[in-house]
Structure formats: structure tokens, C-alpha cells
Amino acid sequence: MSARDEILGRIERVTGKRSAADVAASYARIDRGYRRRHHDGDVLALFAERVADYRAAVRLVPSDELPGAVAESLAARGAGAFAVPSGLPDAWLARVPAERIARDPAPADLDGLAGAVTGCAAAIAETGTIVLDHGPGQGPRALSLVPDYHLIVVTADQVAADVPEALERLDPSRPLTFVSGPSATSDIELSRVEGVHGPRTLEVLLVP
Structure with a gap:
């Protein structure tokens, strides 16, 4: 028996084994009378403002200009190749040299x-x-954590006003990574250090 099985077995002995129907019923009884959103205005403008607050670079780019914007952003990073996951639309990379x-x-x-x-x-x-959620076009978690620079394309239909709305769009069984600006941490004297456990530079292209 693994340590995991032993721990889960102990929990089950205390709480009793519950069927899937019992779990679903308990979940349905959770009170969800909380506020679902704090803003009813322009959520894209709010998103861009909050992303910038985290010291990430954010640009609004019309869909027909996205390939050029991607190529421009990557060219500004100097030499080297960029990791691209399967499922990322080829059109986004149309102006990026193959090498x-x-x-x-x-x-x-x-x-x-x-x-x-x-x-x-x-x-x-x-x-x-x-x-x-590391599905098509996003790649494994390491791809978003190891490289020093991460460019993320966000489309308007993907932007939810607040956390409850966003969670309804996500599959909790998938490995979810929440990104709020570039990786940053502070020591005991509150000296900010970026790039410790993720990309030092985060750039977001927001497609309205």
C-alpha cells in the first residue's frame, strides 16, 4: 500500500465512504449567493489595466494584425528559438521565421x-x-514555467469579468496554472526578485 492509499484510507474510515451521488448532492447544496462580478463595464479594458499592474506588458491587437504583432514581439527578444506547443494556430506565427x-x-x-x-x-x-489548462495551444506546464519569457495570446471571448465566471469555463480535472504577471517573490526585507519560479518577462497580446 502506498502512502497515498494509506492516508486516503484513514480519511475514509473517519468520514465514511461516500458515493458519487452523495458527493454531487453535497456539491449542489453549497450556497452560491455571492456576487458573481464586481464590474459591469468594459472587462477588456479592466483586464488590460490589471495585467499591467502586475508589471506585465499588454497590448490590444486587432485579429488581422496579430501575426505581425507576434513576430514583432519575438524579434524584440533578440536571437534564439521559441517554444511553441501543438495546437497553437499556425496563422499566429505566419510572420515568424521557421528557424x-x-x-x-x-x-x-x-x-x-x-x-x-x-x-x-x-x-x-x-x-x-x-x-x-495545458490543452491545445498551451503545452505542458513546464513550457510556461522554464523559459525566461512568455508571450500569451488572449482573445476577447476568453476574458471573464470575475473569478466565478472564469471557473465555470474551466475543467477542474485538468492541471490549471493561474498566471498573474511575471514570476516574482520577495525576501524577508521585501526586495522583489523576478524570474525565480517562472518567466521573468510576461507579455500579453489581447485580441478584442
Whole structure:
């Protein structure tokens, strides 16, 4: 018996084994009378403002200008190739030289790349948070954590006003990564250090 099985067995002995129907009934009884959104205005503008508050670079880019904006952002990062996951629309990369695209790189190769380009699963205007569920166009979690630079494309239909709305769009069984600005931490003297456990630079292209 594994340690996991032993721990779960102890919990089950105390709480009793519950059927899937019991769990679903308990979930349905949760009071959800809380406020679902704090803003009814322009959620895209709010999202862009909150993302910028986290020291991320954010640009509003019309859909027909997105390929050029992606190419411009990557060119500004200097030399090197960028990790690109399967499922990322080819049209987004139409103006990026082929030699600068590393499709589905191995985890061991990520540290040597100039950055990563992904889409997302959802975004939250109230908190300026981007959610990855690592499905098509997003790649494995390591792809969004190891490279020093991360470019994320967010489309208007992916932006929810607040957390409850965003969570309804997500599958809780998937591995979810919540991104609120570039990776940052502070020591005991509150000296901010970026890039410790994720990308040092986060850039967001918001497509209205």
C-alpha cells in the first residue's frame, strides 16, 4: 500500500465512504449567493489595466494584425528559438521565421530557448489573471514555467469579468496554472526578485 492509499484510507474510515451521488448532492447544496462580478463595464479594458499592474506588458491587437504583432514581439527578444506547443494556430506565427520556432520541445531543451508562445484557457478581468489548462495551444506546464519569457495570446471571448465566471469555463480535472504577471517573490526585507519560479518577462497580446 502506498502512502497515498494509506492516508486516503484513514480519511475514509473517519468520514465514511461516500458515493458519487452523495458527493454531487453535497456539491449542489453549497450556497452560491455571492456576487458573481464586481464590474459591469468594459472587462477588456479592466483586464488590460490589471495585467499591467502586475508589471506585465499588454497590448490590444486587432485579429488581422496579430501575426505581425507576434513576430514583432519575438524579434524584440533578440536571437534564439521559441517554444511553441501543438495546437497553437499556425496563422499566429505566419510572420515568424521557421528557424525561430521550436515545436513541442523536450523539457530538457526549454532552458536553452529564448521563450515560449502560448494561448490560454481563460482570463479574469477583476484579478488580471490568465489561466492555462495545458490543452491545445498551451503545452505542458513546464513550457510556461522554464523559459525566461512568455508571450500569451488572449482573445476577447476568453476574458471573464470575475473569478466565478472564469471557473465555470474551466475543467477542474485538468492541471490549471493561474498566471498573474511575471514570476516574482520577495525576501524577508521585501526586495522583489523576478524570474525565480517562472518567466521573468510576461507579455500579453489581447485580441478584442
